[in-house]
Amino acid sequence: MAGIGFELRKVLKKGSLLSLGKMYAYSGLLGSGPWVISILAIVAVGFINISTFSTASYTVQFQVVITYAIALASSLIITGFVQLPYTRYIADRIYEGKREDVLPSYFGLLFVTWLTGLPMIWLAVRWVFPDMDPLFYVETATVFMVLCAVWLSNVIATSLKFFKGVVAAYFVSYGLITVASWFFPGDLYTLLFIFIAGNVLLMTLLMAFIVREYGARRFMHFDFFDRKKFYWRLGIAGFFYNLGAWSDKFVFWMHPLTGNQVIGKIHASVVYDLPIFIAYLSIIPGMAIFFYRLEADFAEKYERYFDAVVKDGTLGLIEHYRNEMVTTIRHAIREIVVYQGIVDILIFLAAPVIFEHLKIPMLYLNLFYVLTVGALLQLGFMSVLAILFYLDRRAEAMWLTIAFFVLNTVLTLATIYMGPTWFGYGYAVSLLIVFAVSLKVLDHVMENLDYETFMLR
Numbered sequence: 001m002a003g004i005g006f007e008l009r010k011v012l013k014k015g016s017l018l019s020l021g022k023m024y025a026y027s028g029l030l031g032s033g034p035w036v037i038s039i040l041a042i043v044a045v046g047f048i049n050i051s052t053f054s055t056a057s058y059t060v061q062f063q064v065v066i067t068y069a070i071a072l073a074s075s076l077i078i079t080g081f082v083q084l085p086y087t088r089y090i091a092d093r094i095y096e097g098k099r100e101d102v103l104p105s106y107f108g109l110l111f112v113t114w115l116t117g118l119p120m121i122w123l124a125v126r127w128v129f130p131d132m133d134p135l136f137y138v139e140t141a142t143v144f145m146v147l148c149a150v151w152l153s154n155v156i157a158t159s160l161k162f163f164k165g166v167v168a169a170y171f172v173s174y175g176l177i178t179v180a181s182w183f184f185p186g187d188l189y190t191l192l193f194i195f196i197a198g199n200v201l202l203m204t205l206l207m208a209f210i211v212r213e214y215g216a217r218r219f220m221h222f223d224f225f226d227r228k229k230f231y232w233r234l235g236i237a238g239f240f241y242n243l244g245a246w247s248d249k250f251v252f253w254m255h256p257l258t259g260n261q262v263i264g265k266i267h268a269s270v271v272y273d274l275p276i277f278i279a280y281l282s283i284i285p286g287m288a289i290f291f292y293r294l295e296a297d298f299a300e301k302y303e304r305y306f307d308a309v310v311k312d313g314t315l316g317l318i319e320h321y322r323n324e325m326v327t328t329i330r331h332a333i334r335e336i337v338v339y340q341g342i343v344d345i346l347i348f349l350a351a352p353v354i355f356e357h358l359k360i361p362m363l364y365l366n367l368f369y370v371l372t373v374g375a376l377l378q379l380g381f382m383s384v385l386a387i388l389f390y391l392d393r394r395a396e397a398m399w400l401t402i403a404f405f406v407l408n409t410v411l412t413l414a415t416i417y418m419g420p421t422w423f424g425y426g427y428a429v430s431l432l433i434v435f436a437v438s439l440k441v442l443d444h445v446m447e448n449l450d451y452e453t454f455m456l457r
Contacts, residue, residue: 041174073147084238103216129264153206173202233394244405279371286340293332374428
């Protein structure tokens, strides 16, 4: 991702207030834009169909099916396991000067994902929706397959130098989904078809950007899946982080005290879904800061340290660059917590008005406050994990993500039995614990970085 950091620094070099705003806008869109744009579009489709065409039942079913598809495509089966190893694989090939391996490996990864995912998702939808007709099975399976391709394409696309085109592709694709739902209102099948068409367009645009960037002498290869080259700990870390991020939602959806059946065997939670959605939207400013500080500031300092190590820099120079990294990390985490904390305070003050306009019962206000704090802690935890990945601390990151998944699942389940007053605390407390532990781990890593770099390699 160092390339995108370079492009962001070029925007900032203009030295104007406008350039600063553009830099953080691009950072926010690249760091959180894809899922924000997609989720907002899904909400907009629901609003259009409910308010204009009074198709509430179909709309809710559509939103729940798409939410589950996003959860499964991003977290489970293959994509959650391969995202981080594939990012590392691409970085290694580029560092080795083998850019021609990126595109064939990308097509190979898509082929394996579809080949493995199709029979699994087909069996899953037949089991989850036993009373639906074949067209629904085809559409639901297609949604999942296309989202897997979009998710994996996004791994490469968001690091490309023409990032403005990538952001525009999301706006165009999901904008068309929203507009089409207005002009072609219909039942669940129509909404699913519109969503598929928009994401096929997005997938095609992302593929075009990737093909344009990377040349290749071969169409497809599977070297990425070589067991000797595969980064298993990164795969486990990515899988459990994504699983942990969704585990509290699944607990609330499926527990009989908090979930309600929507379609087939899938459930939603009236209590939890909207407050956690708004809480996630609240961290967009923090995501912008995190993305820029990591991909521009920290990446630059890390590159200097790495060059000094591999090119036989003096001990004093190496220690100087390590200290620069430590300072950058402290500044980045402090900035994320402080500025996002200010945003959260403003949101807390505005929350009663927001809830009133969205017709959310004020009973859920305390839950929203707790979830917003939890989202801030998740942003901090993500920041530390990203730095650990940069420093190649795969084992530490893996165990932290496993702890996150276990704690979030167990504590969320416990708080449901403790009563509505405690809803949301399982998510927030689990992140408070893993964030505090991750800071301690990162401090230890940075303290011993020089020793471990030279003595343990």
